[in-house]
Amino acid sequence: MEKVLSKQAETAWILLLRSQQVLMSQVEAMLKEAGLPPLSWYDVLLELDREPDSGLRQFEIGERVLLNKHNLSRLIDRLEKRGLVKRQACDTDGRGSIVHITKQGIQMKSEMWPVYESAIQKLIAELLTPTQIRSLTEIMNTLLKGHTKT
Amino acid sequence: MEKVLSKQAETAWILLLRSQQVLMSQVEAMLKEAGLPPLSWYDVLLELDREPDSGLRQFEIGERVLLNKHNLSRLIDRLEKRGLVKRQACDTDGRGSIVHITKQGIQMKSEMWPVYESAIQKLIAELLTPTQIRSLTEIMNTLLKGHTKT
C-alpha cells in the first residue's frame, strides 16, 4: 500500500480546477464581449453542422456534448427560439425529434468561431510549447479514458 | 505569421474542457453519494480552516477560491444556515464581516476530505505517472500565469 495520496497529485488537481475556472470564464467573457452567446451554444451548433443533412437526435447531441437531457432539452429550446436550430418530427421514432441547424445557425457558428479560435490561441497556443501541448493532450486523454471504467 | 491555430492546440483545448466536465461531475457525484455538500463548500471551509483565529473577510475568501462576491455572499449564507460558518462584525471596517469556521464546519471539512481525497486518488493519481503529474502541474501553472496578463 502506497502513500494515501501524493501531495503532487493533489497539487495537480487543484491547479487543474483553477485553470479550468479561469480559462472558461475568460473564453465566456470574450464571447460575451463580442455580443455572442455562450460556449455551450457553439458546441451544439458545431455538432449539428457536422450532420447538416441528417440532423441529430437530441440524445445524440447529448452524448457528444456531454450534456444530460434535462439541460439539453431547454438549451435546444433557446437555440430554436433564436432560429439557430429547428426540430423536426422523427419518422422512425414518434417520441423524439430530429434537430437540424438552420442557415442562421450556420451563420452564428461562423461568427463565433473566430472569437473562440483567438481565445484558444491566446489562452493555450501562445503559452505552451508544442511539446507541452502534446503532453497535455496525452494526459487529458488518459484522464478521460479512466473515467469510463468503474 | 504562423498558422492561425494549430489543430494540436485546439484538440488539447477540447480535451481539457471535456475532462473538466467529467472530472468535476465525478467528484460531485461521489460527494453526493456520500451525502455530502458540493465541492465549493469544501473550498471555502478549507480556506477558513487555515485561519481559525483571525478568520477571513469575504473578499479574501473570494480571491482564494476564485468566486465573485455575488455568489460568495449567498454561499456563505448557505454555510451559515447550516452552522458551518459564522459571520462576525468587523471592528476595523464597518461594512464587512469576518467569517469564521465553526466546530461543525471543521467537522464537515474532515468528513468531506476522505471522499475528496479518494476521488483525486482514483481520478488522477492512479491514472497518471509521476512524470505526467509533474508535467500537468507545470502546464497548469503556465496557463494560470498567462491569464493574469492583459
Place this chain on the structure above:
DNA sequence: CGCTGTTAGTTGCATATACAACAACAATAA
C-alpha cells in the same frame, strides 16, 4: 465638516442547472 469616489457586501431579477416525476413511444416477451 461636506463632497466625491471607491470598496464590501447584499438583494432583485433573469437565466442556467440538477433532480425527480411524468408522458409518449419503442421493443420485447408472454
Place this chain on the structure above:
DNA sequence: TTATTGTTGTTGTATATGCAACTAACAGCG
C-alpha cells in the same frame, strides 16, 4: 393481442449563477 420494461424527451421545482442596482461604510480632499 396485452403486459412489461426501457428509452426519449418535457416539465415542475428547487437551487445555483451572473449581472446590475443598491446600501453602507471607507478614504481622500476641499
